Amino acid sequence: MKMRNLLAATAVATTTLSFSPLASAQMSHADHDHGAMQHAQSSHDHTAMTESPETSVGPHGGTVQMVGSRRIETVLVPKGIMFMILNSKGEPIAPPDVEGTVSLRVGNNPKLHTYQMRILKNQAVGVAVDLSKVTDQALHMDVEITNIAAKPVSFHSMSKVIGSSTGAGLSDEELIALQGVCPISGKPLGSMGQPPKVMVNGKSLFVCCGGCSGKVEASPDQYFTKFYSAEGEEVRPGVFKSTLADAAAIAAQKTCPVMDEKLGGMGVPLKVNVKGKAVYICCAGCAKKLAAEPDKYLQKLSQSGVTPPAM
Structure with missing residues (x-):
């Protein structure tokens, strides 16, 4: 059964934060009334936030910072934000009634958005939020976690949404x-x-x-x-070896427009500059055909829903 959306979509300047279930962590209590969770927005002037403390890479791919005597890892996943209180082995620990709030702003936008967080099955405290509309921007978060100590644990975290x-x-x-x-x-x-x-x-x-x-x-x-x-080596005029910098575009294009072969099935794909657009092909033999009829293959990609990135 699909979980219901936790919160309604919210505009952040020209960016939208829309809510849906966390991709890698389901809520620990199925009987929680998610619809009762409130989403508050504040349009007041934003008070300058202090710099984040020194951080390190965490065991779950996030950033770890010391908050008092506690190690807390901030993890951004495609559908949400999680905060993990780590034990000495790097494992998340949290009492069953832990909860909290996170107030966030995106980049230099002064508008604050405050969300209620709950315990998740993986022992993190989190909130479901679609981060796909705020990629490559810094996310500033003021966090308060309750029911883990006599007083609420408060801290600031900043992570860039990849x-x-x-x-x-x-x-x-x-x-x-x-x-x-x-x-x-x-x-x-x-x-x-x-x-x-x-x-x-x-x-x-x-x-x-x-x-x-x-x-x-x-x-x-x-x-x-x-x-x-890193840019790939130019193996012939306008034809380049692909690198990790091309990974997302290759994943989006999926197949060679000339041979309809899966990209990567014949070795590392090549990137071709086609009228200022990056088009990926399965092998060097396709470069001549692509150069001979560029509009044909650009149209083919467009018809399949692919928009080649600019070179």
């Missing part, structure tokens, strides 16, 4: 092929066995061995930014 660059929809094998080499050793991925995966905010980065994982986790921004913004 957008289409995550490469969602591609398998690990396809992402490994796009990445190619270990960011630490430079060795080909797979040369030392199955590459371990490091996850940060929904993105995957692979290393050649377990010894390299810790180095990526210690400086994730350095390595993730490098590999998710």
Whole structure:
């Protein structure tokens, strides 16, 4: 049975925050009256928020910060926000009656939106919210969690909502092929066995061995930014090797417009500049056909609901 939407859609300037069930965590009590949860908006001037404390990468791919003596991990998933109070093993712990509120604003927009949070099955405290409309923007959150101590636990958290660059929809094998080499050793991925995966905010980065994982986790921004913004080598005029920066576009296009083959089925897809648009093909042999009839294949993509990104 599908869970009901928790809250009504809310406009944030030109951005909409719409509510639906959390993708990876169901509510722990099926008899909760979700419809009774209130959504309050404030149009008052926003008071400047203090900077977030020092954070680290958490065991669930989020950011961990110390709040007093507690380690709390903020995790953003496609359909919601979760806060996990971690024990010494990195596992979320919470009493069954824990709840709270989160007041958030998007980017530099001063408008605050306050939501009620409840305990989830995975022992996180969370709220269901569709983040797809506020991707690649900073989310500022003032959080208060109750029923875990004599007094409410309050803190500020800031996370950037990762957008289409995550490469969602591609398998690990396809992402490994796009990445190619270990960011630490430079060795080909797979040369030392199955590459371990490091996850940060929904993105995957692979290393050649377990010894390299810790180095990526210690400086994730350095390595993730490098590999998710890298341009591929130009193998011939207007034709480029694809990289992790192309992962989301490849996942969206799915098939080669020339051969109708699944992208990645014949090796790493190639990216072709077609009238300023990035079109992906299954092999080098398709580049000539694409160049000869660009409008034909752009129209074919359009008819299948694909809008190629700008080069």
